[in-house]
Amino acid sequence: MQASLIILGSGTSMGVPTLGCECRVCTSTDPRDKRLRPSAAVVWNGHHVIIDTGPDFRTQALNYGIGDVDAVLYTHSHADHILGMDDLRPLSFKHTGKIPLYADDPTARILETIFDYTFSEDSQYKLRARVRLNRLNGEACVNLCGVEFQRIPLLHGPLETGGYRFGNAAYLTDMNAIPDSSLSLLRGVEVVVIDALRERHHPSHANIEEAIAWVDKIGARQAWFTHMSHEILHAEIDAKLPPHIRLAYDGLIIPVEL
Template sequence: MEATLTFLGTGTSMGVPTLGCDCAVCTSPDPRNRRTRPSILLQYNNHTVLVDTGPDFHAQALREGIRHVDAVLYTHGHADHVMGFDDLRPLSFRLKDNLPIYADDETARNIERIFEYTFREKDRYPTSAQVELHRIDLTPGSGFDLFHACFRRVPVTHGRQEITGYRFGGAAYLTDMSDIPPESMPLLQDLDVLILDALRHDPHPSHSHVEKSVALVEQLKPRRAYFTHMGHDLDHEATDALLPPHIRLAYDGLKINFEIA
């Protein structure tokens, strides 16, 4: 079954252009250097699935013409990945049942805390998002089915914490990772598409950098790889020119096709 993956956002937590910055990338006329906060959209089998809803989700949804969403998966509870949650409200109203949300336990607790008015049992605000929060199994490789496709949890290291990456069919999405633990490596074999963090050229304590991400791609050997969660250190054209042909920088609005089941 073929799926289309759209990069809604490919930027770091501060976005690009970064506020107050006049560097060459932040002032670049190349639209590929304009990076909103990271998220992807999956479309397959007449269904739409989101991974993360950052603070730019409203603008991203308008840009891509998103009129309905059937499920949302979260990688972790940082602001650049969850703060668009409230913009799911009008989309959830269109569904017959509650919009299913999937997250590991720590991320679920963060969402419940930040958006307490959505989940309270007493005096719940009537126009809160109509959602149902599902806590996913933390076991590496554990999976759940969505619309005839299996989504498997791939734990990754994000600085001092473990967060959730996802594998779905021939693709995997590993945003905000500084490393891939040994138990996750077998879950990333025989990939068509690998999407992973590459914040900048210099090492960072909680994100992978370009040289390290290239080495991970060469180790895992997917047929294609795309870098995301990029800061204003990386000019799109210049960085792409340094990469092997099967590795590209993603950019906001980029669409790729792959087999999801």
């Protein structure tokens, strides 16, 4: 079954342009150097599954015509991945039931704390988002609208994060290492979107060289780099990459097979 993986945001936690910065990337006129916080959507047959609702989610939904959401998968609890959850409110009002959210235990606890007015049984906020929080830990799978989404445990420095495999594709943001057990879950993946923060080393994100090595280990025929900082000038870095690897950009639509 044909589907589209839409890159809603390809930037890092501070976005690009970064506030207060006048570097050549932040002042670039190339639209591919304008990067909202990291997020993606898997779209097929009118269904929309969102991966992460960061602080730019409202803008991303408006930019790319997302007027309905069937489910949200969270990778981890950092602000650039969760703080737009409340923007699901108007979309949730269109549903007869609640939009299911899936997160590991640490992420679920932080969502419940930050958005206490949404999840607390004692909440008197009548216009709170109509969502249901579900725990998804380890290598668990969830079936969403007839499609299996496999959680892929990753390492983001000392923190475990969750990537996701769906059909022949995988989305692996915020990582600098993939455990061997997770590599086995990625066997057969043909298309991968993967963290590549910058050229220099970083303690919790893959850099360009490391991301290329992970793509080779996965064996994907096509790869797109995401979660890129303002040290990545799109035209310059993209030209250096192997033919099967490209830099993602906001609004990129990648064909995938579910």
